[in-house]
Amino acid sequence: MLYGWQWYRARQVQALADREKIDFIHTISHELRTPLTSISGALALIGREPQTSLTSERLLALASGNARRLEQLVSEVLHIACLDASRMSFKLDYLAIGPILEQALDNNAPFGRTHGVDLRLQIEPSMQQACVYAGEQRLLQIPDNLLSNAIKFSDHGQHIDLGLKSSPGRVEITIQDYGIGISDSFQARLFERFARADHSDKRRN
Numbered sequence: 001m002l003y004g005w006q007w008y009r010a011r012q013v014q015a016l017a018d019r020e021k022i023d024f025i026h027t028i029s030h031e032l033r034t035p036l037t038s039i040s041g042a043l044a045l046i047g048r049e050p051q052t053s054l055t056s057e058r059l060l061a062l063a064s065g066n067a068r069r070l071e072q073l074v075s076e077v078l079h080i081a082c083l084d085a086s087r088m089s090f091k092l093d094y095l096a097i098g099p100i101l102e103q104a105l106d107n108n109a110p111f112g113r114t115h116g117v118d119l120r121l122q123i124e125p126s127m128q129q130a131c132v133y134a135g136e137q138r139l140l141q142i143p144d145n146l147l148s149n150a151i152k153f154s155d156h157g158q159h160i161d162l163g164l165k166s167s168p169g170r171v172e173i174t175i176q177d178y179g180i181g182i183s184d185s186f187q188a189r190l191f192e193r194f195a196r197a198d199h200s201d202k203r204r205n
Contacts, residue, residue, distance in 0.1 A: 032073055035066035042066070065110025072107070072144065090135040097130050097164060097171055098123055104143035105162055108151060116156035119147065122163040130164065130171050146175045153179035 042063040046056050105119050112119045132139070143162060150160045154177050163174040182190070 032070065035070040035073070039063045039066045039070070062110050062114060065107070068107060069111065069148070072141075090138060092133060092135050094131050094133055095136055095139065097132050097173070098128060100136065100140055101143060101162055101164060101173065104140055104147055107144055108147040111148060112151050112160070115151055115154070117151050117154045118159040119151075120159055120161050122161055124163075124165045127164045127166055127171070130166075132171055143173060143175065150175060150177035150179065153177065155179065 042059040046059050101121060101123070105121050109119055147160065147162065154160060158178050160178075161174070161176040163176070165172050165174065
């Protein structure tokens with residue numbers, strides 16, 4: 001039997017869990033809708049090629065790129081579920097970091113082209129053979145997600161630099177965009193689950 005304060009605390013915890021669940025559903029629904037819309041739009045245009053400057057080959061490439069993004073998002077949902085259930089697995093190995101960054105750039109290049117945003121890879125010559133001990137898929141998720149977000153908040157004609165440089169005792173991956181940035185008031189919430197800044201008037205789909 002729960003006493004009054006225990007019942008109140010249990011209700012608070014349940015309310016917080018419910019809010020997190022709603023935030024998660026809202027976030028993932030938006031993220032899934034974006035590549036689905038791009039895929040549908042590209043496929044719809046293929047049958048009307050004379051009416052567009054994009055070739056069927058380019059449109060198929062855009063659809064394929066967004067299909068990969070969609071697959072990625074679904075995998076992320078499963079990863080979160082595994083993390084919550086304490087069943088997240090990590091397969092660690094020594095990995096060349098350069099090819100992983102190239103893969104992240106390739107994954108996001110179609111999305112960038114859709115919005116007129118150019119992605120550039122800049123690796124210091126001394127870092128060409130750099131290796132890290134990590135899980136390949138988990139590591140790839142980081143630049144993948146950051147590049148995708150940077151594209152959404154960049155204007156047409158801008159570029160994003162993905163870089164790799166040395167730092168004392170470590171390898172440093174950098175992503176530089178020239179969009180609106182993150183407000184000072186939101187920076188303290190960057191690592192909260194499902195936290196999103198209110199940039200609805202600036203965000204690209």
